[in-house]
Amino acid sequence: MSAAAAPHLKIEQVTKRFGETEVLKDISLSIPKGAFVALLGPSGCGKSTLLKIIAGLEAPSGGSVHLGGQSLDGVPAYKRDIGVVFQSYALFPHMTVNDNVRFGLDMRAMPKAEAATRVGEALELVKLGGYGERMPSELSGGQQQRVALARSLAIRPRLLLLDEPLSNLDAVLRKSVRVDIRELHERVGATTVMVTHDQEEAMSMADTVAVMAEGRILQLGTPEAIYERPATRFVGGFVGNPPASLVRALKRFEGGWLFGDTIWRPEDRLAARMDRFNRVDLVVGLRPERIAIVAPDAPGALRAEVRSSEYLGGGRLVHLDLGGQKIAVEAAGAAPKTGTSVGLMPDAGAVMLFDAETGVRLERE
Ligand SMILES: Nc1ncnc2c1ncn2[C@@H]1O[C@H](COP(=O)(O)OP(=O)(O)O)[C@@H](O)[C@H]1O
Numbered sequence: 189m190s191a192a193a194a195p196h197l198k199i200e201q202v203t204k205r206f207g208e209t210e211v212l213k214d215i216s217l218s219i220p221k222g223a224f225v226a227l228l229g230p231s232g233c234g235k236s237t238l239l240k241i242i243a244g245l246e247a248p249s250g251g252s253v254h255l256g257g258q259s260l261d262g263v264p265a266y267k268r269d270i271g272v273v274f275q276s277y278a279l280f281p282h283m284t285v286n287d288n289v290r291f292g293l294d295m296r297a298m299p300k301a302e303a304a305t306r307v308g309e310a311l312e313l314v315k316l317g318g319y320g321e322r323m324p325s326e327l328s329g330g331q332q333q334r335v336a337l338a339r340s341l342a343i344r345p346r347l348l349l350l351d352e353p354l355s356n357l358d359a360v361l362r363k364s365v366r367v368d369i370r371e372l373h374e375r376v377g378a379t380t381v382m383v384t385h386d387q388e389e390a391m392s393m394a395d396t397v398a399v400m401a402e403g404r405i406l407q408l409g410t411p412e413a414i415y416e417r418p419a420t421r422f423v424g425g426f427v428g429n430p431p432a433s434l435v436r437a438l439k440r441f442e443g444g445w446l447f448g449d450t451i452w453r454p455e456d457r458l459a460a461r462m463d464r465f466n467r468v469d470l471v472v473g474l475r476p477e478r479i480a481i482v483a484p485d486a487p488g489a490l491r492a493e494v495r496s497s498e499y500l501g502g503g504r505l506v507h508l509d510l511g512g513q514k515i516a517v518e519a520a521g522a523a524p525k526t527g528t529s530v531g532l533m534p535d536a537g538a539v540m541l542f543d544a545e546t547g548v549r550l551e552r553e
């Protein structure tokens with residue numbers, strides 16, 4: 189294998205137990221140099237534990253981590269050349285911004301002049317040049333988080349790890365720091381692994397997303413692939429804003445599917461896809477933005493009853509009852525009246541079919 193093709197960070201069959209609890213189950217992941225990978229999953233699925241194992245703050249129960257072709261087994265955290273930024277910025281409150289950023293360099297006993305240059309560069313990178321003499325308390329939350337980033341970048345890390353870096357910021361700031369971090373990545377190109385439970389953050393910032401649940405990686409791919417071709421119903425129902433509706437369908441006859449108490453006769457090509465697997469039971473994933481509201485008796489439409497709608501600015505999210513199951517649809521224009529029956533016409537190409545038992549997507553191209 190050529191050096192260029194070798195992964196920069198290689199995680200192989202990593203497991204982690206706390207007492208009897210297996211928190212990470214056989215995690216393998218290869219990350220090329222310069223990539224920005226997000227570990228995305230619900231709270232408690234093991235994201236931070238995996239990040240701590242990479243950083244050397246926790247030891248794995250099994251498996252290995254390699255960085256730049258070198259095993260990190262037994263290498264202490266401070267010798268890994270890995271920058272870590274946590275949700276709480278953890279700046280030293282009694283030290284100036286300059287001193288905070290220089291901290292990691294002093295730990296490495298870097299000569300003063302060289303350290304001063306590095307600190308200046310790092311603060312420029314996060315657009316805080318000129319803030320060096322301030323105290324952290326004189327900065328906004330977003331600026332403090334950028335100081336924490338500068339502190340990790342000043343050591344010129346081989347790897348940058350970000351654990352929920354935006355969680356402590358308010359909604360407006362979160363969106364602007366999101367763009368700041370992404371632009372910083374474009375400029376610096378540091379290989380980055382970011383942990384987040386927020387799918388919008390993961391999808392908008394990273395070029396590769398690893399969706400995790402219960403200590404496993406369910407899917408690894410570009411944001412587009414994760415969104416368009418979720419590997420399981422969990423991924424489909426987790427990703428997207430709002431995520432896909434997942435509804436159970438029971439086959440009643442060739443080309444006829446029961447959703448709760450309403451029969452659906454999908455248009456021919458979709459019906460053929462649904463019949464192809466010889467299942468009597470499917471989970472159908474429908475993206476709210478890929479369904480049109482039509483007349484209740486339109487051929488090929490699902491019949492549903494309007495429950496409520498939310499104004500989103502630029503559109504509405506309509507919540508409907510589909511024979512006892514919930515489904516959401518994005519609609520432009522006026523909201524249909526609560527209690528009325530409407531037809532729902534899914535964009536056939538965007539309909540996702542999952543195995544009702546295993547949750548695995550049935551069509552894999
Ligand atoms: N030091 C620890 N001792 C025992 N259990 C832990 C420890 N750290 C984490 N856990 C447990 O491991 C699971 C995963 O935690 P964590 O990696 O922090 O999840 P996430 O970052 O995805 O929210 C949780 O159930 C958590 O309670």
Ligand SMILES: [Mg+2]
Pocket residue numbers: 235236237383
């Ligand atoms: Mg965490």
